[in-house]
Amino acid sequence: MTLYFYLEASDSPCVCSAEFETLLDVLNSFVAIGNQLLSAYLLDDDGIRIDLPVRAFDGLPIAGCLQNLSRDYQHLLAIKSRA
Secondary structure: OEEEEEEOOOOOOEEEEOOHHHHHHHHHHHHHOOOOEEEEEEEOOOOOEEEOOHHHOOOOOOHHHHHHHHHHHHHHHHHHHHO
16 A cells, blocks of 8 residues: 655655555654645555545554554454354
């Protein structure tokens, strides 16, 4: 998955390719040091564009929260499948 984003101080897009959680943390890192995020979108492996809400990026790390949520969700699915 590839992230494209524009900062107020740049004339061209910034590009980053990594795991989903890492990409979100990249955006939060730029916001945390005072950059103004103007727009951001992801392109998945099939070329589908996913626009991201720039107001959602407040500078706080998110990868750990997403990993915990995924772990809890997988745990609940495993419990349901045993019932």
